[in-house]
Amino acid sequence: MGDYVTRVSRNQNFANLSAGYLFPEVARRRRDFQERNPGTKVISLGVGNTTEALSPRVAEGLRLGAERLGTSEGYSGYGDEQGSGELRAAIAERLYRCPIAPSEVFVSDGAKCDIGRLQALFGREARVAVQDPAYPVYVDGSVIAGAAGAPAADGSGYAGIAYLPCAPGNDFFPELSQAPEFDLLYFCSPNNPTGACATRAQLEELVAFARRRGTIIAYDAAYAEYISDPTLPRSIFEIPGSREVALEVNSFSKPIGFTGVRLGWTVVPEELRFSDGTQVSKDWNRMMTTLFNGASNVAQAGGLAALTDEGLAEMRSSIAYYMGNAALIKAGLDRLGVPNYGGTDAPYIWAQFPGKSSWQAFEGILEACAVVTTPGSGFGPAGEGFLRFSAFGHREEVAEAVRRLEAKLG
Ligand code: PL4
Secondary structure (H helix, E strand, O other): OOOOOOOOOOOHHHHHOOOOOHHHHHHHHHHHHHHHOOOOOOEEOOOOOOOOOOOHHHHHHHHHHHHHHOOOOOOOOOOOOOOOHHHHHHHHHHOOOOOOOHHHEEEEOOHHHHHHHHHHHHOOOOOEEEEEOOOOHHHHHHHHOOOOOOEOOOOOOEOOEEEEEOOHHHOOOOOHHHOOOOOEEEEEOOOOOOOOOOOHHHHHHHHHHHHHHOOEEEEEOOOHHHOOOOOOOOOHHHOOOHHHOEEEEEEOHHHHOOOOOOOEEEEOOOOOEOOOOOEHHHHHHHHHHHHOOOOOHHHHHHHHHHOOHHHHHHHHHHHHHHHHHHHHHHHHHHHHOOOEEEOOOOOEEEEEOOOOOHHHHHHHHHHHHOEEOEEHHHHOHHHOOEEEEEOOOOHHHHHHHHHHHHHHHO
16 A cells, blocks of 8 residues: 545544444454364354245245346336335235334335434434444444544443443343433344343333433334234334334344345334424435435345235244244253343343453354354443354254353353
8 A cells, every 4th residue: 555645534433433343343253263273164153144045935026026127018227215115015014013104114225224324314413322232333323423422431332322221130121210311212122132122011111201301212123023922012113102202123134034135114103203393204205215216126026025925924934943043042051051131032142151251252152162153242331241142043053053052161
């Protein structure tokens, strides 16, 4: 690299990011281990990435969608930025147990992309709160958007973010009465990384709190379809009063294996308004029509196929497969006496390793068992001392990983 530099200043928000993004760092350490141990088969229970083939109905939907594009009658170019009307109606009718109008559904290229756009929507002045620990995009994206300020010198997070600790002691639900002032709360249930799923009573408390304070809840329901307990809410909109204080991000990634295909959606209720009375959906629509050109029409054909009766039945069986993995991991950790949480209504198990930092526990398991996990501290200060185990993987590999853990850590 030469010495030449441009006159353009670096965006200070990027300089404010305290570390590399979590998942590439985990991947880097895995590569380093593999280079040092070339003959060893590494098993990943790290990143939450689907591994099983698409279901027949969804694969057929994608194939037919692609084939249609090869005919002059079936070809389509840019579509409606909000997504096809048919898909929006199917999402509203088939995935929600509460009334959602198709016009409130905005189809996208995935939940992560929508979270990034949300941060641009609310702007740098919005004071942000997160559950701690949390999916890192909420914090890192807020830093990039300029809404988080600089990292604290002691590594405990960012001055501009309110961290609401969620731990076994509070049933992974924040002490809202002690929360500082903020405008926007990212709340994820079923939760990544803790695997906790908020109860109806907890969500009622959350909505009542938001209404009292006048804050907006950005509810991430990316794992809603993994809820097995029928009494647990799958959407924040099952809670009365939520439509004035919440929007909800969701995704086809985890229920139907679209992590690579890319398809998601955000529900913005008509009743949700900014302080000047403007509907949030008006600006979200402007955002989507200006900075997004619509989800892939082929992906939308696959998503629509997933919402047929057969597609939904196949989705249930693919989720059952991953939750079978979760049960194996949980049982192994139980036999080892490792305190662990989640894994019943979410595809993540949150395990505690007292006396060790998360990265020490991560390295210890990688070196001893050749099993990749995700260090809890990467999800926030309250994640220190925990590891996240992902249930996404081939069954025989998950079983082998559990055998190795029991053999080496037992
Ligand atoms: C690794 C709570 C995984 N490179 O696929 P999307 O964009 O529709 O959904 C992303 C997403 C949104 N909300 C929550 C999530 O947990 C996820 C995916 N998280 C994980 O292991 O935590 C994949 C992470 C991926 C990433 O950075 O998202």
